[in-house]
Amino acid sequence: MQTQAHPNPSQAGAMPPDPAPIMQTATGFMAAKHLFASSEAGLFEALADGPLPADQLAEKTGIPPATAEMSAGAMVALGLLELDGGRYRNSDAAAHFLAGRTPADLRPFLRFWGRLSWRVWTDFEDALCSGPAPLPPLGAEDTLIFADGVEAITAGAAHALAAQPEIAGARRLLDVAGGTGSFLAAAIAAHPGLEGTLVELPAVAAVAQEKLAGVPGATVQASDVLQSPLPHGHDVLLAANLVHLFAENQIRVLLAAMREAAEPGATLLIVDFWTDPTHTEPAMAALMAGEFYMYSGGDGRVYSDAEFRPWLSEAGWKPVEVRELAGPQSVLVATAVD
Numbered sequence: 001m002q003t004q005a006h007p008n009p010s011q012a013g014a015m016p017p018d019p020a021p022i023m024q025t026a027t028g029f030m031a032a033k034h035l036f037a038s039s040e041a042g043l044f045e046a047l048a049d050g051p052l053p054a055d056q057l058a059e060k061t062g063i064p065p066a067t068a069e070m071s072a073g074a075m076v077a078l079g080l081l082e083l084d085g086g087r088y089r090n091s092d093a094a095a096h097f098l099a100g101r102t103p104a105d106l107r108p109f110l111r112f113w114g115r116l117s118w119r120v121w122t123d124f125e126d127a128l129c130s131g132p133a134p135l136p137p138l139g140a141e142d143t144l145i146f147a148d149g150v151e152a153i154t155a156g157a158a159h160a161l162a163a164q165p166e167i168a169g170a171r172r173l174l175d176v177a178g179g180t181g182s183f184l185a186a187a188i189a190a191h192p193g194l195e196g197t198l199v200e201l202p203a204v205a206a207v208a209q210e211k212l213a214g215v216p217g218a219t220v221q222a223s224d225v226l227q228s229p230l231p232h233g234h235d236v237l238l239a240a241n242l243v244h245l246f247a248e249n250q251i252r253v254l255l256a257a258m259r260e261a262a263e264p265g266a267t268l269l270i271v272d273f274w275t276d277p278t279h280t281e282p283a284m285a286a287l288m289a290g291e292f293y294m295y296s297g298g299d300g301r302v303y304s305d306a307e308f309r310p311w312l313s314e315a316g317w318k319p320v321e322v323r324e325l326a327g328p329q330s331v332l333v334a335t336a337v338d
């Protein structure tokens with residue numbers, strides 16, 4: 001009798017590969033949701049003054065004891081809390097970023113992803129084939145959640161950018177799609193005397209106007225940067241976390257509009273999750289490509305500086321270099337060709 005080679009190696013006696021990377025990645029959505037909920041419930045804040053047992057943690061946060069223990073247990077499993085002698089304590093990362101005791105507060109970022117991005121990803125499986133459904137415009141409350149979340153996640157990059165020589169040497173900075181002004185405010189705080197203009201869509205511009213009211217030299221203009229000319233008179237032009245929302249044709253329009261508005265010899269700074277040419281590194285950028293795709297109605301994604309270079313040259317910008325800022329964010333530097 002003849003034996004046939006079996007197509008399944010495990011049945012042929014070889015060890016099957018470990019499914020752990022699949023299981024770990026698939027449970028990632030549960031990990032994220034536990035984290036969003038724990039942060040919203042004030043778990044980390046409740047432990048800011050020191051360790052607590054489960055019943056006192058429940059009492060302080062106002063969550064039922066059983067669910068307080070469930071959330072705290074999940075946070076221990078993820079390394080964000082430690083459990084010692086029946087008392088929970090914040091890990092170093094949770095104490096610094098999630099307990100509300102330092103300026104580096106990442107809770108607004110978690111609220112943004114937990115309240116808004118989560119919903120935006122709901123139909124991601126279908127959107128990969130047929131494109132994302134158009135998103136309804138954000139209401140006033142969600143606009144604030146979005147803006148505060150982006151501000152929290154990009155705070156490190158905003159401060160790192162303010163320390164760059166191009167900002168130190170700038171006279172007037174144009175912040176294109178500047179959100180609520182975190183990059184502009186950080187730049188002016190680091191370099192008193194620097195003036196700046198922030199251009200944004202009307203709903204976000206209204207928030208920026210309020211936030212920048214006390215920042216000397218900062219002005220806000222409401223407009224669509226793809227539809228209206230940009231204001232002139234700036235020697236450094238910044239677009240932070242914008243190009244990942246645009247497709248190639250929109251990027252070409254943007255780069256041409258920025259070049260048209262630029263002073264002779266001006267510098268262009270594009271802050272984003274610049275990737276390697278395969279779009280797989282940094283890992284966070286490869287994942288966030290989905291976020292940008294969904295939020296932008298299918299236009300956005302992550303880019304490598306290599307694919308950007310011809311678009312820059314075509315618009316009259318000479319690419320200089322890409323410099324790391326903070327975490328996965330870096331800045332592409334270019335200068336205006338006269």
Ligand SMILES: C[S@@+](CC[C@H](N)C(=O)[O-])C[C@H]1O[C@@H](n2cnc3c(N)ncnc32)[C@H](O)[C@@H]1O
Pocket residue numbers: 150151154176177178179180182183199200201204223224225226227239240241242245
């Ligand atoms: C991810 S946020 C980045 C905000 C800010 N630059 C930062 O890095 O914190 C992208 C911003 O681009 C703005 N935006 C998108 N399309 C725009 C357009 N066509 N004109 C003006 N602003 C736009 C959005 O309103 C949003 O505030």
